[in-house]
Amino acid sequence: MNKKDIAELKKRLTKKKVTFTRLRGCFVNADKEIVLNINENFLNMEEEDMFKYLEIAKKTMSGKLGNNLLELEFPLSEEENLGKQQFLMGLKSSALKNDDLVNRFYELVIENFEYTGNYLILLFHDAYDVIKKSSDNAELDESEEVYEYLLCAICPIILTKPGLGYKEEEQKIASRIRDWIVDVPVTGFIFPAFTDRSTDIHSLLFYNKDTKEPHNEFIAGGFGCITKKTGTEQKIIFKDLVINEASDEEDKGEDIFYDIQENINYILEEEALIDDGSKEPLLITKEKLASIMDDAGVPEEISQKIEEAYVEEFEDEPVMAEFILDSKGLADNVQKKREQGLVKEVCELKQQLSDMSLKVNEEIKDKDIDLIVKVKPEKVEMIKKQLVDGKMCVVIPLEDDENLVINGELDK
Numbered sequence: 001m002n003k004k005d006i007a008e009l010k011k012r013l014t015k016k017k018v019t020f021t022r023l024r025g026c027f028v029n030a031d032k033e034i035v036l037n038i039n040e041n042f043l044n045m046e047e048e049d050m051f052k053y054l055e056i057a058k059k060t061m062s063g064k065l066g067n068n069l070l071e072l073e074f075p076l077s078e079e080e081n082l083g084k085q086q087f088l089m090g091l092k093s094s095a096l097k098n099d100d101l102v103n104r105f106y107e108l109v110i111e112n113f114e115y116t117g118n119y120l121i122l123l124f125h126d127a128y129d130v131i132k133k134s135s136d137n138a139e140l141d142e143s144e145e146v147y148e149y150l151l152c153a154i155c156p157i158i159l160t161k162p163g164l165g166y167k168e169e170e171q172k173i174a175s176r177i178r179d180w181i182v183d184v185p186v187t188g189f190i191f192p193a194f195t196d197r198s199t200d201i202h203s204l205l206f207y208n209k210d211t212k213e214p215h216n217e218f219i220a221g222g223f224g225c226i227t228k229k230t231g232t233e234q235k236i237i238f239k240d241l242v243i244n245e246a247s248d249e250e251d252k253g254e255d256i257f258y259d260i261q262e263n264i265n266y267i268l269e270e271e272a273l274i275d276d277g278s279k280e281p282l283l284i285t286k287e288k289l290a291s292i293m294d295d296a297g298v299p300e301e302i303s304q305k306i307e308e309a310y311v312e313e314f315e316d317e318p319v320m321a322e323f324i325l326d327s328k329g330l331a332d333n334v335q336k337k338r339e340q341g342l343v344k345e346v347c348e349l350k351q352q353l354s355d356m357s358l359k360v361n362e363e364i365k366d367k368d369i370d371l372i373v374k375v376k377p378e379k380v381e382m383i384k385k386q387l388v389d390g391k392m393c394v395v396i397p398l399e400d401d402e403n404l405v406i407n408g409e410l411d412k
Contacts, residue, residue, distance in 0.1 A: 010061045242257040
C-alpha cells in the first residue's frame with residue numbers, strides 16, 4: 001500500500017461517505033476476561049457515537065507508512081487450510097455475522113496481545129465499491145471492484161484523572177466522579193491490504209502507536225507474519241551501529257555518525273527540491289551508504305566496518321533515508337559545534353591577552369618606573385601607606401580631573 005491507497009480509504013470515514021456494515025467488539029478487563037460485547041449495525045448508530053467510532057477507525061490509518069503503518073505479508077503456511085490468513089478470510093466473508101468466528105478472533109487477540117489493564121477490541125466490516133479512475137485521476141461512473149475488508153482497533157480503557165468539577169444540582173465545586181473512557185488505539189490492522197486500489201489478500205496493514213516498542217508479539221502470534229522494524233527502530237539501530245563500529249581510542253564514533261547524518265540530510269534536501277510527488281523514497285543501499293561515507297570523509301577502514309555491519313543488520317531490505325535521519329540530534333549537534341566554536345574563540349582570545357601581558361611584563365622587567373602624581377595641594381596629606389592583601393602599598397586618592405603619569409605617559 002502507498003500513501004494514496006491509505007488516503008483513499010481514510011477520506012471515506014465520514015458520515016456521508018462511510019459504508020461500514022457492522023461493528024463488533026468486546027471489553028477485556030485486566031484479568032483477560034470479556035465483560036461486555038458489542039454488535040451493532042453501524043449505519044443505524046446514534047450520530048454522536050458514530051463520529052467517535054469513526055475517529056478511532058481513522059487513527060488506525062494515521063502516521064507514516066513504514067513507521068506507524070507496516071505492510072506485512074503472510075507466509076505461505078498461514079495461507080493454507082487452518083492458517084491465520086485463511087481464518088481472517090472467513091471472518092471477512094461472514095461480514096462479522098458469525099458469532100463463533102468473532103469469538104475465536106477475540107480469543108486470538110487476548111492470547112497474543114500483551115497489555116496490562118483494560119482494553120477494547122473493535123472490528124469494523126466494510127464493502128467499498130471502488131470506482132475506476134482515468135489516466136488523469138478523474139473518477140468514472142464504472143465500478144472496478146468491491147473491496148471488502150476488516151478494520152480492527154485495540155484501544156486501552158483508562159480511568160480519568162482525579163479533579164474538581166462543578167456540581168450543578170448542589171451548586172458547588174467538588175471532587176468529580178472518575179469515569180472509564182476509551183483511549184486512542186495503540187494498535188490495529190486492515191485486512192486484506194488495499195494495494196494499487198485493489199484487494200491484496202496476501203498482505204495486511206498493521207498499525208502501531210508506539211514505534212519504539214511496537215506490538216511484535218501480536219504480529220507474530222496473531223497473524224503468523226514476520227515482524228518488521230519500524231522507522232524509529234531502524235534509526236536507533238543505525239545510530240548504535242555506526243557509533244559502535246566507528247569508536248576508537250579517540251572516541252570519534254559520534255562525530256563520524258553526525259558527519260554521515262549531515263550528508264544524508266543534504267541528499268534528502270536536494271531530493272525534495274526536485275520531487276514532483278511521483279518519486280520513490282530514497283533507499284540507503286550498501287552502495288549508497290559507501291558513497292555517503294566517502295563524501296563525509298570517513299576513513300576507509302572504519303567505512304568498511306560500518307558497511308559490513310549495515311548489510312548484516314538490514315540484509316532483508318535497505319532502509320529509507322528519512323527514517324535513519326536523526327533531524328533533532330543533527331540540529332542539537334550543530335548547536336553543540338557552534339557553542340564549542342565560541343568556547344574555543346574565547347580561549348584563544350584569553351591566550352592572546354595573556355601573551356600580550358607577558359610581553360609587556362618582559363619589556364618592563366628590571367626597569368625603574370617614573371611615577372608622577374598630579375593632585376591638588378590639599379590632597380597631598382591624604383597620600384599614605386597602607387597594607388593591602390598582605391602587601392605594603394601607596395594609596396593615592398584621585399578625582400576625575402586628577403591623573404597619573406607613568407614613564408612620561410599619561411595614564412587615563
